[in-house]
Structure formats: structure tokens, C-alpha cells
Amino acid sequence: MAVINFITQEGEKISVEGTSGSIMELATSVGIAGLDGDCGGVCSCATCHVYVNETYRKIVGEAEKIEKEMLEFDELAKENSRLSCQIEISEKLDGIELIVARE
């Protein structure tokens, strides 16, 4: 089990416990503002965009090519951007902080 902390664009912090599935699925199950997951997690929509806090960037790992391409020219993209449907929940993510990119 891992505690995942979401911070919305309005500055609200929401902590959710997850065990499996993707971060996007966890977020949509509790309704985190700005994290919609419209394509259902197939890396087609970028409505699950998050920024990963520094300490966890290595742990989360590198994005695959398609995800990188989705992000490269996204207006909201930063160094630490990820599409959260591509991040699987595991214990090593316990305590991670994710800032939701969209409003």
C-alpha cells in the first residue's frame, strides 16, 4: 500500500491510499480536480498530467517514448511532468507528492 498525495491547482492537498492500478485510476476514483483520465489510460489525451516532486522522480522512473512525445510540446509540460495513467502504484511510491497540472 502507498499513500499518494495530490495537490490541485487550487492548492488543495488530498492524500489517498492505493494498492494497485495506475495513479490516474486512483485519482479519478476519488475525483481529484483537474485529473480526468478521459482516454481511460491509453496515453491519448493528457488529461492525467502531473508534476512529480524531486525526491520521487528517480523512483517513478523514465517515461516511455510515446508518453514523452505526448508531453514534449504540451503547453503545461515541465521537466518533471508525467502522465499519471502510465505510473503504476507500488509501495515504493509511498509518500509521493504529485501536483495536478490542469485546473
Place this chain on the structure above:
Amino acid sequence: MLDRYKQVCVIIGASHAGVYAAFALRKEGWEGKIILIDRDPNLPYHRPPLSKKFLVNGGEIEKFALKPLNSYHKAEIQLELGKNVQSVNGQEKHILLGDGNKLSYDKLILATGADAFVPPIPGLEVGKQIFTLRSAEDVKEILNGLAHCRQKQIAVVGGGFIGLEIAASLSQMGAQVCLIERELRLLSRVSCPEISDWFENFHAEKGVSIELGKELKHVKRSGDTFVLECKDGTEFSAEMIVVGVGVKVNLTLAKSAGLDTANGISVNGFMQTSIQDIYAIGDCSWHKNEAYGDMMRLESVQNAVEQAKIAASHICGNDKKLSNIPWFWSDQFDAKLQMVGLTTAYDKLCVRKESNSNSLSVWYFKGEKLIAVHAINHPKAYVLGTKFIKDGSILDQNKLQNPQIDLKPDLILA
């Protein structure tokens, strides 16, 4: 004035549009009741995987739920699944359920979508070993049908997205698929010939036999096999047929309420129908797209979600304005097609083939104006295209189609 805590919003259709509208209503501050009704008994689910992952892998449809059950409870959305709505009385503001019960509403949202269309071709009747694909139940029936095929010899009728996705999925499951299309190319309604040709070659390489210009005339059953007879005399045999030729909009309820309809339920910019307390959203709405100017009906997740937000916002008095630039995707085998914008008015194409890869992007222009991009295995082109369309950027088309020049804004902007 009515006590706003006691107002009732009824939503008919609990799929992408209806479910999104229910949650958006809460987000926009609706404090009254929300009753979300669907005749499908399953917890509302994502439809796109039905012809893709869910068809290939099977399993439980709950895995593709739009929201888990407890999130409906938390948002106080009353889910009424497995219930058919028979009619709507727009004057007295109530709906009639299949079980004879009446339900009153203050606001009503029709998110009734569409059903699979079966063309009137003799012998092509959905039933034993002839299927369509629109719901989770349909997938179960197709899988069941497949299990009964000895040779796994299957005919797919229709070369649009759904037909192609079904062909790809069944082929991945070891079936011998023959896809029959009436037009002379695939995806003819939505794409340019370059995209059509790419998919034709791609499917052929993967072992799907693509039969173009074949208009189905008659289906005959002989024992366990069908013979599909086309107008030009060609015949194909198959043990099972899946029809994927398009949809029939669900207008029954709208008509029972006396709403204006065209190729869908007519709505204004706030998704209001000709009766102002009734809204229509998603696949069933006949609306004007502000960015492209035309009246249209769109079948996509993006459109369903966007219109759900607009209707919810208007019901709550917040009048959200949204930029509705349509986007869509389709996954077939290991290829991903992403589309943004609408191609209907294009007069010029710019085709960009990346060297050393299987990526292709087609840029549709009307004069100098970029109006749509179709990108195969090329998310970068899709993202940039979206940005350029939104910004109204002018591109240097010669540079754009030169794969030696990197696809970067500063290198291809005029």
C-alpha cells in the same frame, strides 16, 4: 422559487456523457438530487476499450468502470441501472419508466447516445453468430460466438474505426478476418486517402484481408457458415459476422417529448433543447461547433465530456465557455492514430513521413489555415497540431513536409 435543495436533475443515459454530467453538476454546485438512469445493468464503463483491450483480453467490465461505485455514493448520485426509460413528458416534467413508474424532474439531461446500426440487407439479422458491438454485453456475445467457430473465420462488415478495431482485435486473437467495405478505401468518411492507404497496408501486413468496393447484397446461411454475397458477384464465407457500419442515434425519448430533432437532438450553445429545461449531450446531440461553424453530431469521448461540462455549468447558472476542438484516437494492433480538428472543409494536404520510422502525419489546411491533423504513431504531431489549431498559427508547408527538418515550432512556423 423552488427550494434548490429539493430540485431534481434526472439524467437518462449513464455513459461517458451522462456520468460526466452527474459529477460535473456536483462540481458546479448543484445541491439538489441527481438521478442517473441507464438500461445497461453494468456499472458505467469506458466504451473505447470494448473494441480494443476488452475484446482481446476479456475479463470483467468493472475493470473499465468510468468511476468506482463508492464515488457515486460520495457524490450523492442516485444510480438506477438496468432501467429503461419509455417516454418523456416535457410539459408535465416527468419521465415514464419501463416498469410503469413516473419520475418528476426539474432539469432533465438526455445522454441517450446511439445504438449500432444494422443496414437492411437480406439475411443480415443480428442473432445467431451475427453481432454488433456497442455494449459490454455485445463483447461477451462476440467472445461466446468466437468460441463456437471451428476455423475462426470471421467477416467484419465496415471499414470505419470500429470495424478496423474489431478486425485488429479478432486477428490478434488468432482469427482469420476478412473485412468488407463498400467504399473504395478505408475510413473514407473521416480521413484522406493517405491515411486510408496506410491502414489498408498495415492491416494487410498483419494478416487481415481487406476487401474494398464490396457492397454486401445478401447473406445466406448454409449449415454453420455464412455466404456473404456482394453486388459485384464476389462471395465470402465466414462462420461469424460482426457488423460495424455506424450508428443509429437514440431519438425515441426526444421525440416522445416533442423536441426538435435533425440528425440528433437539436441543442443551442448551452446544450438546451427546444424545451429549455431539457438538455441533450454526447453522441445524441445535434449542435453547432463554434470553432468550425457547422451543425454536427460527433461521436467521441471528448465531445461527450465537453458537452457534459457545458450543460452542468449552465444548469448551475455558471455558463462555462469551452473551446470545443474535437479530438479522437483509435488503437489498432500496435498502431495509434490520433486526430485533432475536423477535416470536412479541407482544400490542401501536407503529408509528412518521418524517415526511419513508421510515423506518418497528415496536416489538413483550408487555405493557409490549419484545420486538422491526423497522426499515426506520432503523438508529437498530434500535440503540436492541437496547439497550432488553437493558436491559429500559420505554418511553412514546405518545411512541414520535409522530414529532414525537425518537427519543432520554431522550425516550421511561417
